Amino acid sequence: MLLTLSTSHQPATDLGYLVHKNPARMQEFSLAFGTARVFYPEASEARCTVALLLEIDPVGLVRNRRGPAGEGRSLEQYVNDRPYVASSFLSVAIADVFGSALAGRSKDRPELVAQAIPLNASLAVVRARAGGEDLLRRLFEPLGYLVETEGYPLEEMFPEWGDSPYFTLRLSATKTVKELLTHLYVLIPVLDGDKHYWIGDDEVEKLLRHGEGWLSEHPEKELITRRYLKHRRTLVDDALDRLVSDADVGVDDPQASDAMEEEEVERKISLNEQRLGAVLAALKQSKAAKVLDLGCGEGRLLAALLRDREFTEIVGLDVSHRALEIAADKLHIERMPPMQRQRINLLHGSLIYRDRRLEGFDAAAVVEVIEHLDPPRLAAFERAVFEFAKPGTVVITTPNAEYNVKWETLPAGKFRHSDHRFEWARAQFTAWASGVAERFDYSVRFAPVGPEDEIVGSPTQMGIFTRV
């Protein structure tokens, strides 16, 4: 496992004081599960990089593992990704080897500790199975990092096997070393999911302590908490309860100005939730009972539809098997009481083909999907939905490209998601949607979703089509 941390703050070699390690020599630390080495691949006034290389002994780990008696040892216990993938072992090593820096202490440069400096961190290999690159962005971008990822095929010789869950992750931001190390300390095990040590009550304390000042505001705080605490229900509930009250304390602070409060509130209701709310409202307004969620992804809208008795037949369709698996899991489809189970169905299929299973519905939602289609496929999508499935109402949302200038973490000219094939300005979406409506005998109206800016509009744009 390899973590490197670089700065261009000058003199860059001050990094050595911040992490309490002398750039002039390599140091070695013996840990319970392996050996950590700290060295500097570069150390000049202009730029300095410290590397933490952690070698663990996977065979030793198996031997020491106290599994149930008689448990067989499969090959996988010996041949696995544990030596390479940044995991909770690396977090422990960060805490052991960079303990003072993580606590925000520096004997020789106390004044530098609180100073945000330009930092780059690189994790040679991280594993992000569910959600891949998207998850990496969702975890780090809200914290203000510029996120760069490099994915790898499962096997270079056989590209048809698809992508591996492994990525090289590069983060850049202007932060204190303490902040950066703290974020890594918490989020590395969240990514990996394979926490090696027993999760006890003190893990909740650890999470809250290291999460102080950022976790309660993080849009993915639930996912982070669940994964960090390895889905242990009571611990997760406890941590989330306490995280929420943390945030409340902030808002109630009499020192906080109204403007700050407003900002907090806006951030709290995430764009995702606002979008979900807007789509749900449009579907309800159409009086639909039988509804489609086309490109349902992991099923957030499906969950909301299920909670509303007015929707008697709910079908989610997606091209991704994996997304459908996650949706089925999140909705607890297997454990649903029969009455509830009858209301919902998940279908594997693609929106660019005619699909008879989609006929006869009152309404369809297509939320943040069209921008994932190759532009030459859009015509096929239009026919599949508006000519063949032909629901009474179609609600389509897509990003408003004009709003991108407002995302602090989004470099100019970049899309919000690497899988987006296009992002449209309002005029482009309106022109496309009006054309579709005209060709397939629908009327269409438009609504903004999310905080509206006078000049660039709202982050999401929505078109509501009604069959005439």
Ligand code: SAH
């Ligand atoms: N509607 C969901 C997911 C949006 S992400 C939400 O708002 O959370 C886009 C989704 O569209 C992904 O799940 C992707 O698998 C799906 N998708 C992309 N191309 C598709 C196609 N041709 N047919 C069906 N689904 C598709």
